[in-house]
Amino acid sequence: RPVGASTITQQLVRHIAFSYEERIGVSYERKLREIFLAGIMTQQRSKEAIIQMYLNEIYYGNLAYGIEAAAQTYFGTSAKDLTLGEAAFLAGLPQSPLDWDPYSNFEAAKARQEFILDLMVADGAITPLDAAVAKGVTLRIIPRITANEAAGNATLEAEHFVLYVQNELERKYGPDAIALGGWQITTSLDLNMQTMAETAARNQVAANPNYNVSNASVVILKPDSGEILAMVGSLDYFDESIDGQVNVALSPRQPGSSIKPITYATALQRGWNTADVLWDVPIELDLGGGEKMVPVNYDGYYRGPVLFRDALANSYNIPPVQLLRNVGVPSFVATARNMGIESLREPPGFYGLALTLGGGEVPLLEMSHAFATLANQGQKPRLTTILKITDSRGNVIFDAQQNQLPAVNAIDPRIAYIITDILDDDQARVAAMGYNNPLDLPFPAAAKTGTTTDFRDSWTIGYTPGVVVGVWMGNSDGRPMNGLSGLRGAAPLWSHIMQTIYSDPEMIQSLWVNGRPPPNGFIQPQGIELRPVCLPSNSGRSSCTASRNDWFIVGAAVHGNARIAYNPNMAENLGVWTLATMPLPAAEAQRVLDTQPELSNGSKIPRPTECVINSTRPPEGATVRLYLPVPPFYPDEVKARQWAQSRGYRMAPPSVCPLSVLRGSPTSTPDSGG
Template identity: 45%
Template sequence: MSSNSPDDKQDHREKFRRLIASQAETQAEPVNARPEQPTPDAGIRDTPRPAVDSRGMPLPRRVDEIDMNATRVTPAAFDHTSSPTVRHRPSSVVRRPSFNWRKAGGCLLRGLILATFVVVALALILAAIGIYEYFTIAANLPSVEDLRARASQFETTRILDRNGNILYEILDPNAGRRTYISLDKISPYLVAATIATEDKDFYAHPGFDPIAILRALWKNLISGGEEGGGASTITQQLARTLLLSPQERSQRTFLRKTREIILAAEITRQYSKDDILELYLNEIYYGNLAYGIEAAAETYFSKSANQLTLGEAAFLAGLPQAPSVYDIFANPEVTIKRQQQALVLMYQLSQERNCIYVSNNLQPICVDVSAAALAANEIETRAFQPPQANMRFPHWVQYVRAQLEAQFDPQTIYRSGFTVYTTLDPGLQDVAQQLVSDQVAALADRHVTDGALVAIRPSTGEILAMVGSADFYNTAISGQVNMATSPTRQPGSSIKPLTYAAAFEKGWTPATLLWDVPSEFPPSGSPDDPRPPYVPVNYDSRFHGPVLARVALANSYNIPAVKTLQFVGVFGDTGLVAMAKRLGLTSLTRDDYGLSLTLGGGDVSLLEMTGAYAVFANGGRRVPPVTILKIVDHKGKQVYQYQPPSGEQVIRAEHAFLISSILSDNE
């Protein structure tokens, strides 16, 4: 191996210079016109003679140093025995190549073009599919011609008892009211209230609201199908009411909604907004047999529709969504809150749009806070008088109507000519009504003014009798309120059997000994409860010493009942609340119940409590209460048929028998 001593380096440099000079001389020689054949020791005349090493091997060609574009070599390239020249220079920082924005921009542009192409292609495909489906569906739609003639055609729905006796005819010609009036004879307040409540973009959209539809679809998606309603415009409601069959109206399918939207678009194309609004306001149902706004104004306020005030208009505009629920005579608190909601919607729209435009008034309707407050107070302080209708067992009829609306679209119920066979036994109903009246009269000295009664067939869940109050038409006792279904009230000692049933499941028997003696309990049942102790007393203000569980329940002693609840617990899988829920009591939803729950410290409805007792009478099997046996349409086609279920075994049959046996004790 050669070294890199200074002498060697000097020799290399001299040899490198000689090679350069030799190459220069070779390049200066003339070049023959015709090239000669190369020989091992002679180079081609038109090219420099290559240098060779000591063994005769050719060395790399060199070029003149003045050629700035030539490859520069060191002497090591010409002598394989020499070492490369090493020059020591400070190291420089290696820089990464800068980002090529132009190249990246080009890639991004190509990607955007491709994505745009894909989106446009998909849009065209979806549009083609949509157009095809549109014409396919539209080909089978009813005509939107002459909607006014369609609006006057309807069939009366009849509610019957189980024996086929007519209890009530919805839209009875002798009781129902409908008077068609033109839009210019309707109060602008009512028009503004209807638009704010039902369809605030009525004058702008093409019959349907795409944004509202997408919002409803999104709600339906994220709620798993539990939600998603509220996207129907006024025009869609009109199309559904007048152009779809009763069976189709009750369907909640994509096809039905699509047909409804197409019909609404066609109605908008062929009718003016004023025509649509006039038809809607004369067609919609406002409850209490009032069809159309004129009949509603007469029914509720004894005046014409053109005389309605702001408060009255907001009241009426809130009714059509659920007429049997928003019934001022049966559910006054709920109905008044609905009117206040309508006023809030009017105020919000007025603020958003700088007053509400209505086509039948020269000036827009402006609603400020002061006007809304006065309108709310007007309805809240008004004394409404129920219309006198030929209705037998009115509480029952109203309850059946509410059940129908839960199963079908309200417009379908009130227009479709249904015959509804209910579970009510008229003979038992008459007896029940008389019993309630007699008992209220007998207890008048104790300031009892009202009462209710429910009778259920345990094996099928059929409600055979329901008395909601002592007198439906007695406003002094709020007789229109159905005390059998709402509001919920404390059940008193009637909940004690549920407590003992829970104890029997944990090993107690009717022979379990309990001590009816003065006792103190932590209010919640927890030993760590810091509150003052709960000290129950018996209704007779006496203590009865050691008693059997059978005796304690049969005599409704309070102290043993509290001890029983302390044993089973209020909450938990084996507690009283869990037992009540299994028996059908859904109203016990609070999380702060204590030991007083077994003495009636929670609110339930009479119908729920009757259903719970039916479980004891049915061997521990629960069959939910039912009101409707069968529904047929005006053509005799069966729409609904109740099939009694076998029921769910919610408690053991022997425990149900023991409770029933104890409750039958008369001594």
């Protein structure tokens, strides 16, 4: 593979002697020609002349060719007046102007600047103190579109969307094509929808003056085609007090609970189902380095045993941690990437179990893309803003209808439907969100809220079969808001946008794909069925007297519990285990307890009072009852058994009956326990 460091002369030759396609391509032939031409240039020109040409010709991004143009574009000053920090910042851009674009990825560009300063220290060009001072000085990047330019152009609208399109064009065709092509570009923008979203976002922020919130971002997508219909990057592009030029839709932020559907989708892929019981009880997470985390629910309460659907619909915090521990962080990250979340680039061990609670940073656009995959029945659409390009002579350069790539199979459509059905279940989320909450729309719509630590971010992302709307509210500098959750902040804005779209015939028309309107409701795929599920309240009873129907994948494998030494009957009554048990004498109970490990705080499961008859022919004296399943992870089992014992639930015994019990030899009576 012909890659590696290039000299300044080689970079200059590559820029002036090769087309954009050749520059970005990987070719031994091009590399050899580049080295050959660089050798000729070195013979014909002095080093001073070469560096002068380099500084005047090289591309710095955002249509800035040469150092003078770059200084004016990014800092509004002449190259001769640049500070050390500004000069080092610009010096780092030419190698990859798109990846280190200060307007869309300032953090990466700043890291590149600090790397350049460190190289200068290593070469003896500056002192360590000079570098430290330059790194500490705040860099103020001027807007790509100035307020004066906007005032002189009455047609300038949707600034962040326009700049996003420019970057996409540059990435695909190179900066020369944009500057010199004379192209006419048709985009996916629905200006009515864009204006509506901008106005709604400003109104929602203004309606919450006591919550210390200053900014919002909105993304609207068509899940079938991947077209971006609207992109509100900030409330006001020209408002420096909110860093308005920063496109928050592209800026990584912690998503809070809005990322939990990824965990549940991953669990369904690994054999979990809607009959599984999860335990919403206090647990302690080891974050490494001596740090501990005790997740709590939004309202501070715990619910004990909850079914899969209720855990996701009500966004309880402990169940997804238990699921992620079981399926593994690498599986979660793989599912997220398949669905459209590409920013989780660190090794899985970097994130830990807090990832399911929003511990990794992702942009609103990527989160909306993942939800579009759910809306599109598990097919990840290719995001697009460019529908057609024609040159100055009318020749078609690109046509999305003819050149569009098909959607990618991301997750099983049956899994997508089950997750969607849960996120659209208004009744299931009443326990945590109450009746008539902002997610309850008069038409089918699936949605998930999210709130981050200290109320720094308020999220709501949701969809119908025809449109995805992602909303973020907060402060660009990360300042905490005053208790503005996803349900109180972003959700009302999401609800308003959704209902406005579906009450406007012109906006509904924009949702059509290939001449057809989207379905009114979510389409049920083949291969799923409704089956009755016993509620946790049935534990301890001899039969299931309280149940509800839920969706299951036909023929799907079911995850097991390797720690259990018996074969539980999970099929007879979904949601509980149907077991034949006998009382366990105190001495035997103590022996079982002695074999159980202690947690770091010294706690164990309560002393058992029953044992399981691991046989299809239970002896006389056995009792058949319904029991709550045992969690796969032992520390969760300890907490769950303690909770069950204190609240009157009955969990499946931890062990099988010894022969002495089956033969009825010990006559000691069982003591009280869990």
